[in-house]
Amino acid sequence: MPDTKLDQTERSLVDLTATPTYHIRTTLAASALMLAGLAALAPFAQQQLAKIDAYIPSFEATIFVTDFITSILLFSQFSVHRTRALLVLASGYLFSALIVIPHALTFPGAFSPEGLLGAGLQTTAWLYWFWHIGFPLALFLYACLNDGKPPNKSIISASSAITGSAAIVVGVVCGLTVLATAGDGFMPRLSLDPTHLQPLNHDLGMVSMVICLATIAVLWVRRRSVLDQWLLVVAVAALSEIILAVALVTDRYSLGFYAGRVFSLATSTLVLAALLAETIRTQSRLMSANVLLQRERRNRLMNMEAMAASLSHELRQPLEALALNTETALQMLEAASPDLEELRSIAIDVIRDSQRVSQTLVSFRSLFGSAEPRRELLDLNAVVEEALSGLRRGGAPDKIIMQIELTPDLPMILGDGGQLHEIVINLVQNAIEALATVNNDRRFLKVSTGRLNRDAIVLTVEDTGPGIDPTKVGVVFDAFVTTKPRGMGLGLAICRMIAERHNGEISVAPVDPHGSSFRVILPTG
Numbered sequence: 001m002p003d004t005k006l007d008q009t010e011r012s013l014v015d016l017t018a019t020p021t022y023h024i025r026t027t028l029a030a031s032a033l034m035l036a037g038l039a040a041l042a043p044f045a046q047q048q049l050a051k052i053d054a055y056i057p058s059f060e061a062t063i064f065v066t067d068f069i070t071s072i073l074l075f076s077q078f079s080v081h082r083t084r085a086l087l088v089l090a091s092g093y094l095f096s097a098l099i100v101i102p103h104a105l106t107f108p109g110a111f112s113p114e115g116l117l118g119a120g121l122q123t124t125a126w127l128y129w130f131w132h133i134g135f136p137l138a139l140f141l142y143a144c145l146n147d148g149k150p151p152n153k154s155i156i157s158a159s160s161a162i163t164g165s166a167a168i169v170v171g172v173v174c175g176l177t178v179l180a181t182a183g184d185g186f187m188p189r190l191s192l193d194p195t196h197l198q199p200l201n202h203d204l205g206m207v208s209m210v211i212c213l214a215t216i217a218v219l220w221v222r223r224r225s226v227l228d229q230w231l232l233v234v235a236v237a238a239l240s241e242i243i244l245a246v247a248l249v250t251d252r253y254s255l256g257f258y259a260g261r262v263f264s265l266a267t268s269t270l271v272l273a274a275l276l277a278e279t280i281r282t283q284s285r286l287m288s289a290n291v292l293l294q295r296e297r298r299n300r301l302m303n304m305e306a307m308a309a310s311l312s313h314e315l316r317q318p319l320e321a322l323a324l325n326t327e328t329a330l331q332m333l334e335a336a337s338p339d340l341e342e343l344r345s346i347a348i349d350v351i352r353d354s355q356r357v358s359q360t361l362v363s364f365r366s367l368f369g370s371a372e373p374r375r376e377l378l379d380l381n382a383v384v385e386e387a388l389s390g391l392r393r394g395g396a397p398d399k400i401i402m403q404i405e406l407t408p409d410l411p412m413i414l415g416d417g418g419q420l421h422e423i424v425i426n427l428v429q430n431a432i433e434a435l436a437t438v439n440n441d442r443r444f445l446k447v448s449t450g451r452l453n454r455d456a457i458v459l460t461v462e463d464t465g466p467g468i469d470p471t472k473v474g475v476v477f478d479a480f481v482t483t484k485p486r487g488m489g490l491g492l493a494i495c496r497m498i499a500e501r502h503n504g505e506i507s508v509a510p511v512d513p514h515g516s517s518f519r520v521i522l523p524t525g
Helices: 020-044 055-081 084-106 123-145 158-181 200-222 226-248 255-333 340-368 380-394 417-435 491-501
Strands: 376-378 401-406 413-415 444-453 456-463 505-510 516-523
Touching: 020 226, 020 255, 055 084, 055 158, 055 255, 084 123, 084 158, 084 255, 123 158, 123 200, 123 226, 200 226, 226 255, 255 340, 376 380, 376 417, 380 401, 380 417, 380 444, 380 456, 413 417, 413 516, 417 444, 417 456, 417 491, 417 516, 491 505, 491 516
Parallel strands: 401 444
Antiparallel strands: 376 413, 444 456, 456 516, 505 516
16 A cells, blocks of 8 residues: 555545546456456356355354444544534444344354244345344445535534434344344245245346435445545445345355355455555555654754753863953952963953854854754854964963964855854864874974865865764764763864855874874865
């Protein structure tokens, strides 16, 4: 069965619109197959076969089970949709399930030579026609009542409606059973003997056929759902059985008699199979949707965790600089004659670091939020110089040789200065942390910019640290992948996100004999 869109996840067979490519073609094919089977059986329908007493009880036990389950499922659908059409249809299937009980018990030879319940010669035949007129009538009423209008659920009590309908059906079945058994002597003759039937069966069959044809016509005109489409097939199956019983069969235990029960079984199982298939399909979609919702929930929690961790990662350095400068200023103020120029310089640094904190928050809102990113013409060299000056103010580790090579007159780029600032800070800070793990005689850090080609410039951060494990080169930019013992695995993931937001790219390569080189390529404005 083909997949449906997510917005149909909670829809059932009752209100799921039939699709021409699957449902309509499938049901039309099933109807055509039944009619073809009827045509193939027609020439041989009168051929008498051996009498099998267990045939009727076996078949009708199956019909009872399938019709009863179908009625329960339809009553449960009524409790959701609250339409009179569904209530009538569920009652019709319950009627079909219950009427087969007296029909099987009274059938001659099934449980006793004359049948149980005090059955007479006409009892079984009348119960058969009560069944085969009552069920098509329920289908017809469903088709007429199914007008597509939304029910007024506020004035319909599902439990009372179901209880009342079931009680009425039980009462009708009991009444018809009493009429067919106790009133056997007063009912018109339908059977000459346990095998041969009277012509009156043809008249009753014509009534059933007219109801079936009317049901097919109304369902065809007013069909809206997958259930309507399958009920069309049920009506065709019921019509095929009646044609065998009326036009082609005059005696019991003929080929047409046995084949007619197969069509009766089809009317019983088609809707049940469709309901079960659609229920399983719906449950599968609900489970898939639930998995997706759980995954989305976990992703949101991870995004919140990433946001918090990233902010902590990015704000730590300027906040530490703010605290250090403030502490230094307080110590200077305690002196007898504080150096005002130095205090002014510290105040400027505090303002600059405060602005950097604010800029970081704005940049992260643009990066992780839905707001449009800020775009302005920028000088990459100026961004690098500002980022490095901030690192120096925060106190870069000693014994690291830092080489800065900024190519002059680089083309301007279009982007968010705060976000590009974070790339530089992240890459340089990572390089400094990597160099802290190696010997003092080879702590070398190089930051450079240059023109890659006519339409792009490049930022390179190279260090002589331990380098990156070759097995992690392909995933080092993924979230929560880290090469540091206490790293969170977010810095490089954010760098890649920023680079991609600027239509650029970031990569890493090993440096001979040791170390790593990160390259950020950005298009020019």
